Amino acid sequence: MKLYKYGGLFSVLTLIVVAVVFAQWRNGQRKITRVEVSFAENRHDFLDVETVNKLLILNQELSTIGVKDTLALSSIEAGLEAYAVVWNAEVFTSPSRVLTVSVEERIPLLRIIGNETYYVDIEAVKVPLSEHFTAHVPLFFGTPSEKQTEALVGFMQKINTDDFLKKEIVQIEDQDGDYLLKIRSYDFIIEWGEFTSFEQKAVKLKTLCKYLDAVEEKPDFTRINLKYNQQVIASS
Structure with missing residues (x-):
């Protein structure tokens, strides 16, 4: 009886773990629904929101990116930073499937x-x-x-x-x-x-x-x- 009891408990715990892992996987597969662009210190002399959105579209098919697709997010950052006027780009997602893009421009000296x-x-x-x-x-x-x-x-x-x-x-x-x-x-x-x-x-x-x-x-x-x-x- 004890073996049966512990075996049943183990099965329940296994199901819980599988359910949690599956839920996390499903959450990571959820696609981006909206993009928000911001500029460091609100400085955008060379770029504007529309231009950044165009650059994003050129570099990635945003509708195919998952919320936790870290490789794609890193690729977006690298793509933006390849433009000469961009000093730094940070891209991250929220649980509500919003892609946030923060851009810092280079400052002419x-x-x-x-x-x-x-x-x-x-x-x-x-x-x-x-x-x-x-x-x-x-x-x-x-x-x-x-x-x-x-x-x-x-x-x-x-x-x-x-x-x-x-x-x-x-x-x-x-x-x-x-x-x-x-x-x-x-x-x-x-x-x-x-x-x-x-x-x-x-x-x-x-x-x-x-x-x-x-x-x-x-x-x-x-x-x-x-x-x-x-x-x-x-x-x-």
């Missing part, structure tokens, strides 16, 4: 104008221009190599940590390995030289601009040179 025209971001990745959006970032005139692009990105990161320079720098130009800068509030060209001694050169430039703001009669020069230690050389 500098606009390159040379043999090609494009933006670069903080990772030195090329970001294509958009017909619907223009980033207000400094312009670089030239065709930089990969190494030079990385140096430009490093320089711009330093620029963006300084409130004055971030507001003022509007243009950078390569002249045989030396760099010429233009700023927003003054007409003179700045001979910055190589991307070295950033702090010293920044202090000299800001000190000069502060002096020019304080005097009534502006000096007559069109160019300043910051390349030499503890000197600012002005010329016409």
Whole structure:
């Protein structure tokens, strides 16, 4: 009798386990019914919801994806991140069969104008221009190599940590390995030289601009040179 009793209990437990596993499997096979798209920090300069939906349709047949189809979800993320303007994509599903797509765009740091025209971001990745959006970032005139692009990105990161320079720098130009800068509030060209001694050169430039703001009669020069230690050389 005891063996029969325990055997019956084992059978019941087995049926319960099978039922739970089957229910989980069935739940995982349920198909997506709706897609919700969001953008990190609500920033969507290059893309909009309609564009992301089109990209999703191009990459996957959404109606065939199961709620717990992790391989398909990973494939969607990889497909979105293959687009140059997308920095990160996260895709997940809910028990109510909603596919949620969160997209984070790349943020332009500098606009390159040379043999090609494009933006670069903080990772030195090329970001294509958009017909619907223009980033207000400094312009670089030239065709930089990969190494030079990385140096430009490093320089711009330093620029963006300084409130004055971030507001003022509007243009950078390569002249045989030396760099010429233009700023927003003054007409003179700045001979910055190589991307070295950033702090010293920044202090000299800001000190000069502060002096020019304080005097009534502006000096007559069109160019300043910051390349030499503890000197600012002005010329016409």
